[in-house]
Amino acid sequence: MELFNDYKNRYYRCIQNIINEIYNGKKYTKKDIRKILQDAYLEQEFVLVNEFVNGEFFEFEDEFAKLRIDSNIPIRLNDLEIAYLKMFVEDEEFNKVLDEEILTKLKQKLDKIASLNYNQYWQRENIDKFGDNLDNLEFRNKIIILEKAILNNKFIKYSSKNRKGDVFEDKIGYPYKIEYSIKNNKYRLIVFCDDRAIKINIESITKVEILEDKDFSSMDKSNLQNKKIKEFINNKKNIDKPIVLKIQDNKNTLDRCFNLFSAYDKRYYYDDNNLILNIYYHDFDEAEIVRDILSLGKSVIVLEPKKIRDKVVSRILRNFGR
Template sequence: MKLFSEIYSTYYSITEKILKRHTVTKAEIADIIRQNGFSESVLFLEPKLTCEDGYGLLKKEDNIYRSILKKEPHIPLTALEKAWLCAVLSDPRSGLFLDTEQKSQLTELLDAKKLYQRNFLTCFDQYSDGDDFHDPQYIQHFRDILSAIHGKKLIKISFQTRKDNRITHYFLPTKIEYSAKNNKFRVYVNRYQKRRIVDSGIINLSQVTLTKLTDITPDSFLAVTDKKKQAKIKILNERNAVNRFMLEFAELEKESVFDEDSGECMVSIKYDEQNENEIIIRLLSFGPVVEVLSPYDFRRKIKERVDRQLALMKK
C-alpha cells in the first residue's frame, strides 16, 4: 500500500503556496515551482495551473492570476498521516529534534494509534555500529551544530579522528546528512582560520567530543573549490530498478530521462567527492540492472571492485 506520493504531495504543497499569494504573475508561478519542486515540475505543473483546461484554481485578469478561493487553502492531516506521524515520533532519531515533553504533546495532539511498531521493521545491508541516538551528549552536539547551520554562525568543534588524534577548530557547518547504510549522521563543514575558509570536510557526529556555539557570522571569506562530481548512469527497467534507484539516491541532486521505447532510464547524479566510495558501494548493490557510463575514472573504479570480487569468488 502506497501511503504517500512524493510527487503529488510536493505538487499539493506548491499549489497551496501559490494560492496563498492571492495574486501572482506567470513568472512568479514558475519561480515558486522551481524553488519548491523538481527539475521537471515547471513543465508539468505550470500549464495545469495557468491553462484554461487545467485545474481551474486560478483566474487570469490582465496577465495577473488570482485565486478563485474565498479563504486561504489548508491541507489537513488524514487519519493515516496522523498514524504515520505517531510512528515517526517513536523513532529514536526524533529525539534529536524534539525533547520528551514535546514528543508527548505532539502524540496527544495527533490522538492516533501508531501505524507500525519499531519491531515490525527489519534492516538489512546496514552496519551494526550505528550512532547512539539516545546519548544526551550526542543529542546536544547535534542540536548545537543544527543551530549553527540555521543561524549561519561559526561553531567550535572538537572531534577524534580514526587515528585517535583530537582536532579542534572553528567551523561553519553547511548541512547534516544521514547515512542509512551506516546508520550515522555526519556534518559537512568549512574550516575557518583568520576569517577565511581554508578547507572543507566531513565530520561524523559520533566522533564529536565538544561543541561550542559562537555569535560570529562570517562576513569575509575565500571561496573553496566545488568538490561536487557528476556521474551518468543507465538503469534498466527490470526488478523495479528505476524506482529503487530513485529512492536509494533521493538525497542527491540528479536529472533523469526515461526512454519508454527501450525501458531504460538515463540519470545524472551529483555527489560529494569525499563520499565517492560509499556511492560506489551503493551502486554495486543494484547488480547488472545499473551501468555507469561516465566519467571514465568512476567507471574504472567500479570495474576494479567487480574484478576483485570475481577473483575472490574464483579462489
C-alpha cells in the first residue's frame, strides 16, 4: 500500500489531518495517534501504524508528538471540488464578495476546468428580502476588507451598532471567519475581542480598518497576541465532540436542517436506517444552535453531547412551566 499517495490511499486524509493538527498546536500522544488510526481501520496495517508513529515524522517531548519538519501538508482538492469552485467563480453573487485580485487569479487557474451548471443542482428561492444587499458597494467593501484581514492574519479596528442602539467605538479584534446564513440571508463576522469570541452582523459594522504592525507598540502587540487568542485559533471547533442529531426526515426536516445550520461545517450519514447529522460548532454558537434545534420540534433528537441535550430539555421544560 502506498501510504502517501492521495490518489490511491483512502487513509491519506486521516494522516494529513493528524500532521496538520499537530502543526496548528493540537497535542497528541502516541496513544492518541494510534487510536485515530485504529478508528480509521488502519489497525489491520499494524506495521504501517508503527512506522508512522515511530518513524521520521515525529519526535516526542513530554509524551507529546512534535513534527520534525516545521511545515503542514497543503490540502489538495479533488476534481469534483475543483469543478465546484469553478462553478462559484462563475456565479455573479459570489463575485460580489471576493477581492478582485483573488478572483482574477482563480479565473486564470480554473480557465481550462470544465464548469458545472449550478442551475442543475439548486435554485435560489425564499431569499429574505430584509437580508444583506450585495449590490450595496459600502457593504461589499466591508466584506473585502475583512477577507483581507483574515487571509493575512491581521488585527482590525472597527466600530459597530447593535439592534438595541448600543454603539461600540474603535474596538480592536482578531477576525477569524466570515459566515453566511441562508436562513436569514446575513453575513456575520466571528472576531476575538475583549478576551472572548463574538459573532456580529457585518451590516452592523459602521467602519473597519486593517491594523498593520506599525500601528502597535511592542507591548500592545504582546498583549493582543496572548494565550487566549492562541487557544482560540488552535481549538477552533468542537472537532472531537460535534452535536449529533438523529433526524426523522418528515416535513422536509433534512432540508430545514441544512438551511438552519448552513453556516456550520457538518456531515450526515445513515446508521441503521437512521439519518444522523453531525454539526461542528464553537462554544459561542451554543445558544443559537439550541434555539434552532427547538424550532425543528419532535423531528430531531439530540444524541450528543450531553450538555447540549440537557440545555434543549431544560428549555422545553421551562416553556411548559415545569
